[in-house]
Amino acid sequence: MRAMVFREVGRPLALEDLPLPNCGKHQVLIKVIACAVCRTDLHVVDGDLTEPKLPLVPGHEIVGEVIECGASVAAGLKGKIVGVPWLGETCGRCDFCLRGEENLCDSARFTGYTLDGGYAEYCVAHEHFVFEILGDPLHAAPLLCAGLIGYRSLRMAGDAPALGIYGFGAAAHIISQVAIQQGRRIYAFTRAGDTEAQAFAMDLGAAWAGESGDTPPEPLDAAIIFAPVGELVVDALKVLRKGGTVVCGGIHMSPIPEFAYELLWGERKVCSVANLTRQDGQEFFALLDQHPVTTHIARYPLEQANEALEDLRSGRLQGAAVLVPGD
Numbered sequence: 001m002r003a004m005v006f007r008e009v010g011r012p013l014a015l016e017d018l019p020l021p022n023c024g025k026h027q028v029l030i031k032v033i034a035c036a037v038c039r040t041d042l043h044v045v046d047g048d049l050t051e052p053k054l055p056l057v058p059g060h061e062i063v064g065e066v067i068e069c070g071a072s073v074a075a076g077l078k079g080k081i082v083g084v085p086w087l088g089e090t091c092g093r094c095d096f097c098l099r100g101e102e103n104l105c106d107s108a109r110f111t112g113y114t115l116d117g118g119y120a121e122y123c124v125a126h127e128h129f130v131f132e133i134l135g136d137p138l139h140a141a142p143l144l145c146a147g148l149i150g151y152r153s154l155r156m157a158g159d160a161p162a163l164g165i166y167g168f169g170a171a172a173h174i175i176s177q178v179a180i181q182q183g184r185r186i187y188a189f190t191r192a193g194d195t196e197a198q199a200f201a202m203d204l205g206a207a208w209a210g211e212s213g214d215t216p217p218e219p220l221d222a223a224i225i226f227a228p229v230g231e232l233v234v235d236a237l238k239v240l241r242k243g244g245t246v247v248c249g250g251i252h253m254s255p256i257p258e259f260a261y262e263l264l265w266g267e268r269k270v271c272s273v274a275n276l277t278r279q280d281g282q283e284f285f286a287l288l289d290q291h292p293v294t295t296h297i298a299r300y301p302l303e304q305a306n307e308a309l310e311d312l313r314s315g316r317l318q319g320a321a322v323l324v325p326g327d
Helices: 040-043 136-145 146-156 171-182 195-203 231-238 278-290 302-314
Strands: 002-005 014-017 027-037 060-067 083-086 085-088 124-125 163-168 185-190 208-211 220-225 242-246 268-274 297-301 320-324
Touching: 002 302, 014 163, 027 136, 027 302, 040 146, 040 302, 060 124, 060 136, 083 124, 083 136, 083 320, 085 124, 085 136, 124 278, 136 171, 136 278, 136 297, 136 320, 146 171, 146 220, 146 242, 146 278, 146 297, 163 171, 163 231, 171 185, 195 297, 231 242, 231 320, 268 278
Parallel strands: 163 185, 163 220, 185 208, 220 242, 242 268, 297 320
Antiparallel strands: 002 014, 027 060, 027 124, 027 320, 060 083
């Protein structure tokens, strides 16, 4: 199979011919239809996440067809279109797993980081860590991380009517559609001068859009930070109501600068989102039945993965990049 392979920080991904992966006892072999490109992939190839398996096939927003089932997998999965998320395996035995917090499992393995992912024509995944996908696979691919992490972040933000979103990329453009349908007011914050992202947010129904550091028309009940910039925590606290919550939705963030205690006082809270659970996936896809979303995608052939990553890094994308091995 063809795959884009990461071998060391500072080197572009290389298009290589690899053996078809073996399908283990509890795994399914998937022919990849689409794999969305996530900011976490950037953190992997840029070295912000420091413990990848090497060499590595990145990618954890995968949609494809099950073409082979392992010996212990129900045969009914064969032929299904499934999605593969970031969380690839957990131990199932630790305290975190047993109390429904498998996202915190110390033995967890992650697709496109400690397990080979979907920047390839084929991949394998554990039978219990895939979701059946209905609808167009290309538009579904960003839901497998941007959508799921966006959902977990939204849930942690509580019932906040006035919700700020910092970093208006793939996750923001998905979850803001859900939040707006729930009757929330979305205030979108972008990097300085990014008028295209601000216009994109307004087109999706945001009540206001401005630059990070700007003051929105009303105090925020909660804020979700998707951009990996620690300074934004301080910016968000400055415009947060007492009792409000700042949710850090990324897996990596630059250092948070020192700030005055008065910004946190008033029972304001700062919390992080770590990975996801299978329950998140079940709830999120059920929620989309009530609040359907349109994912905005830019399509790239597999061999242009480096270009897709650079477009994401530079902020040239509105929505999500999606690799299509069949192109």
